[in-house]
Amino acid sequence: MREALNIDVLNRELNIVYKYLLKKGVPHIDAQDAVQETALKYIKLSDTIRSSKVRSWLIRVALNYHYDQCRKNKKYHFNLDEHSGEPESTETPEALVISKERARELSSILNQLKPFYAEILLLKYQSNFTYEEIAIILGISIGAVKINLYRARKKLLKCLEEARDDES
Missing domain, CATH: 1.10.10.10 (Winged helix-like DNA-binding domain superfamily/Winged helix DNA-binding domain)
Structure with a gap:
């Protein structure tokens, strides 16, 4: 039962990390890769991580992975286009x-x-x-x-x- 709870909590935290990466402008595919790598590292190192610092640890690992991939590809992307989907009716x-x-x-x-x-x-x-x-x-x-x-x-x-x- 405790393992299922940990998996649910981990999934919820990883979803937050994924949404943070997307909001930061990381492309969808790259964000998925970063979250997957982060999950693998968390599973390997979960015994050494303090429970109060899990979210910040996950975000830091995901960002580091993304930056490592960007360095390998020699590019950084920051996409600030917040208008995805339907435009608001009040805007012309x-x-x-x-x-x-x-x-x-x-x-x-x-x-x-x-x-x-x-x-x-x-x-x-x-x-x-x-x-x-x-x-x-x-x-x-x-x-x-x-x-x-x-x-x-x-x-x-x-x-x-x-x-x-x-x-x-």
């Missing part, structure tokens, strides 16, 4: 086009940043994690999260300004 077609264009521009600029900076910005502003949660997920101190968020915002602002200067 022009507003949808503008928001998609802005998301595309932001995605392009995020790809110019260090992957760590892009990740920490997405964790904070897209996934709405707290400093404490980000620290657990990334395995760094809360102070390091704040410092790196500051640096990432500063670099993002610089890239945005450069992009606007290029358009002029």
Whole structure:
């Protein structure tokens, strides 16, 4: 009975990791691969993982696997297109086009940043994690999260300004 409960809990946690990867912009197939590899590692190492840290451990392992695969393929993808499915009735077609264009521009600029900076910005502003949660997920101190968020915002602002200067 306890094993079935652990499997249910693991499946629920892996679904959360999968949805997080998709929200982060990882392609569907890559997210599935990362979650599968993460599940295998969890099964092998489950005795050594504290139960209070399971979700952050799973997210970290899945992200590390994804980054390893990206390094092997020499590419990083951050897709911020949030408008999948039916458009909301309150938005005009022009507003949808503008928001998609802005998301595309932001995605392009995020790809110019260090992957760590892009990740920490997405964790904070897209996934709405707290400093404490980000620290657990990334395995760094809360102070390091704040410092790196500051640096990432500063670099993002610089890239945005450069992009606007290029358009002029």
